[in-house]
Amino acid sequence: MNYIIGQIIGVVASVIAVLIPIFKKKWQMLVNNIIVNFLLGLNLIFLDEIGSGIFLFAVAVLQAIINLIHTLRDEEAKLPEKLIFLVLFVGLGIYGLVTAPGYVPGLNGRNLLEVLPIIGAVLSMCFVFARKEQTARKFLLGCDSIWATYYAFIDPTAILGNIASITLCLIAMFAYRKKA
Structure with a gap:
């Protein structure tokens, strides 16, 4: 039963994630980002995949909440705050890499592939900190492109959500562009 609940939560999170780029205002994107990361954390719990991923999602929720407050106050996050989140995302990503089943020390294809989620997390962090929509x-x-590349190697069906998100992101960038 937990597996089915986890899958349902994952589908709902994916649908919301795909729609994030089409929101016009930054605060709307952040609220949906908070919901998505919370749901993805729940998804991992229900799928009994408790590891560094849950910590990454928890940090992502915290970062988005803090940045939502900054956005609503029309403030920019300070450099120390950005550095703290960078260290958290990279540190937790490396922890997840070296504690993953099948980890083999050294420079190899598997380890290089597992660096992509860390890059994706950092790009996601930059998305949250960006002031302009x-x-x-x-x-x-960039984040969706990294994840699409990662999923192309490990899970062919998961890539579909990233392709949809990339497409909607490009449409939104075109639709909301400033006309000179």
Whole structure:
């Protein structure tokens, strides 16, 4: 039963994630980002995949909440705050890499592939910190491209959500562009 609940939560999170780029205002993107990361954390719990992923999603929720407050107050996050989140995302990503089943020390294809989620997490962090909506969409486009590359190697069906998100991101970037 937990597996089915986890899969349902994952589908709902994926649908919301795909729609993030089409929101016009940054605060709307952040609220949906908070919901998605919370649901993805729940998804891992229900699928009994408790590991560094849950910590990454928890940090992502915290970062998005803090940045939502900054956005609503029309403030920018300070450099120390950005550095703290960078260290958290990279540190937790490396922890997840070296504690993953099948980890073999050294430079090899598997380890290089597992670096992609760390890059994706950092691009996602940049998306959240970006002040302008179009800049945020550019980081989201990069993040989705990294995840699409990762999923192309490990899970052919998961790539579909990333392709949909990339497509909607490009459409939103075109639709919301500033006309000179």
